[in-house]
Amino acid sequence: MKVAGNIDDVLITHALGSCIGVTVYDPKVKVGGLLHYMLPDSNLDLNKAKKTPAMFADTGIPLLFKSCYKLGAEKKRMIVKVAGGASILDDANYFRIGQKNITALKKIFWKNNVLIDGEDTGQNYNRTVHLDIATGKVVVKNSGGVYIEL
Amino acid sequence: MIDDKFLKSIKNLPPFPATVQKVSALISDPDFSMMDLVGVIEYDQAITANILKMCNSAYFGVRHKISNLRQAVSYLGRENIVRVVNAAGTSRYYKKAEGYYIDEAAKLWEHSVGVALMTQILSRKIYGREDNKLFTAGLLHDIGKVVLGEFVHESFQEIMGLVTDHGYSFLEAEEEVIGINHAQLGGEIAVLWKFPREIRDAIAYHHRPDLMEEGDDAIPWLIYLSDQACLMMGIGGGVDGLAYRGLGEVIDKFNLRQKDFEESIVLLLKDLEKAKELVDLVESESKG
Numbered sequence: 301m302k303v304a305g306n307i308d309d310v311l312i313t314h315a316l317g318s319c320i321g322v323t324v325y326d327p328k329v330k331v332g333g334l335l336h337y338m339l340p341d342s343n344l345d346l347n348k349a350k351k352t353p354a355m356f357a358d359t360g361i362p363l364l365f366k367s368c369y370k371l372g373a374e375k376k377r378m379i380v381k382v383a384g385g386a387s388i389l390d391d392a393n394y395f396r397i398g399q400k401n402i403t404a405l406k407k408i409f410w411k412n413n414v415l416i417d418g419e420d421t422g423q424n425y426n427r428t429v430h431l432d433i434a435t436g437k438v439v440v441k442n443s444g445g446v447y448i449e450l
Numbered sequence: 451m452i453d454d455k456f457l458k459s460i461k462n463l464p465p466f467p468a469t470v471q472k473v474s475a476l477i478s479d480p481d482f483s484m485m486d487l488v489g490v491i492e493y494d495q496a497i498t499a500n501i502l503k504m505c506n507s508a509y510f511g512v513r514h515k516i517s518n519l520r521q522a523v524s525y526l527g528r529e530n531i532v533r534v535v536n537a538a539g540t541s542r543y544y545k546k547a548e549g550y551y552i553d554e555a556a557k558l559w560e561h562s563v564g565v566a567l568m569t570q571i572l573s574r575k576i577y578g579r580e581d582n583k584l585f586t587a588g589l590l591h592d593i594g595k596v597v598l599g600e601f602v603h604e605s606f607q608e609i610m611g612l613v614t615d616h617g618y619s620f621l622e623a624e625e626e627v628i629g630i631n632h633a634q635l636g637g638e639i640a641v642l643w644k645f646p647r648e649i650r651d652a653i654a655y656h657h658r659p660d661l662m663e664e665g666d667d668a669i670p671w672l673i674y675l676s677d678q679a680c681l682m683m684g685i686g687g688g689v690d691g692l693a694y695r696g697l698g699e700v701i702d703k704f705n706l707r708q709k710d711f712e713e714s715i716v717l718l719l720k721d722l723e724k725a726k727e728l729v730d731l732v733e734s735e736s737k738g
């Protein structure tokens with residue numbers, strides 16, 4: 301996880317796979333953060349979650365918001381975008397990490413009244429996410445080389 | 451039958467370093483001598499240099515600081531020597547990887563190390579022990595991509611089109627467009643390099659272990675599952691992304707639950723950090 305309040309910064313995370321990239325940005329103070337979490341639920345390994353809370357949705361997302369508050373961001377102004385959560389083909393009866401990661405995120409946001417302002421999730425390709433702290437622009441590049449702005 | 455142009459191309463690959471096979475042979479003798487082992491390895495400078503880069507890695511858990519080959523051989527222990535030597539010998543092929551799968555060779559190598567590490571975690575979970583055959587097969591499983599990349603330049607859009615618009619898996623699209631997939635080609639390379647049959651099968655069937663007709667399919671299934679975990683975690687993720695078939699029968703085959711799989715992934719992420727020196731054997735141009 302990275303947070304920044306410097307307009308020269310561009311936060312980047314690579315090759316998300318089934319993991320999820322969450323960006324938050326407060327346009328007023330130009331503070332933003334990017335979380336790359338891997339798994340839905342920290343109950344899997346509480347010790348690991350203590351050491352690296354950013355690994356799990358339920359420990360990483362609160363940490364992302366709190367870290368941005370420390371730099372002056374406010375919840376009511378936060379713009380939230382998400383990308384990733386890709387799946388293996390025909391995964392109906394399979395290990396559905398991508399799906400579970402998406403569901404975990406939506407549950408947490410729903411409970412905390414957070415709206416998602418832009419989303420590119422699911423499918424079966426890798427994504428790289430960029431957050432430009434100067435403008436708040438979020439660009440997702442997929443593994444086929446296509447760029448989209450969220 | 452495999453096309454001539456592929457056969458030609460794999461014959462142009464440098465031969466697999468004989469040192470690796472010699473070490474495996476020596477070590478399979480329970481009374482092998484450390485001095486013989488050092489003698490075989492030090493003759494190969496490239497492998498020796500790579501071993502020295504890796505041997506202090508936290509992954510091998512050696513408490514002493516190792517600074518020469520003799521110490522490496524005596525402190526690493528039998529199982530780790532096999533791993534180190536295999537990684538040292540295999541990594542060179544990934545330095546030259548190019549083409550459509552990967553923007554950098556380093557990613558394909560990182561993926562291969564990730565799969566090798568995951569095979570050990572799953573093997574411990576399922577069988578209660580580690581297994582070097584799996585480690586070797588993990589390092590080599592995508593070796594076909596190194597060669598296939600050369601043939602794909604122009605047909606890449608066609609392959610992507612089949613995947614995006616027609617529901618093909620990447621493997622099926624490779625077959626349709628180029629006539630062979632990277633797993634089959636990798637199997638042929640393993641034959642050429644005189645790897646035992648189980649390693650060859652593990653490579654050739656790593657995306658479709660369900661299609662194996664004879665022989666023990668446990669190794670291919672474990673490589674398959676380890677590969678899937680790395681695809682999901684984006685470890686060395688390439689343009690093929692996650693566009694491979696999920697084969698639900700693997701769950702019953704090893705009696706695994708979702709929780710087991712996720713726990714293994716946590717261990718994998720830990721091991722990847724510890725094994726940084728292995729990943730770094732193939733240097734990335736722009737690490738970010």
Ligand SMILES: [Fe+2]
Nearest residue numbers: 591592656657
């Ligand atoms: Fe593969």
Ligand SMILES: [Fe+2]
Nearest residue numbers: 561591592677
């Ligand atoms: Fe792979």
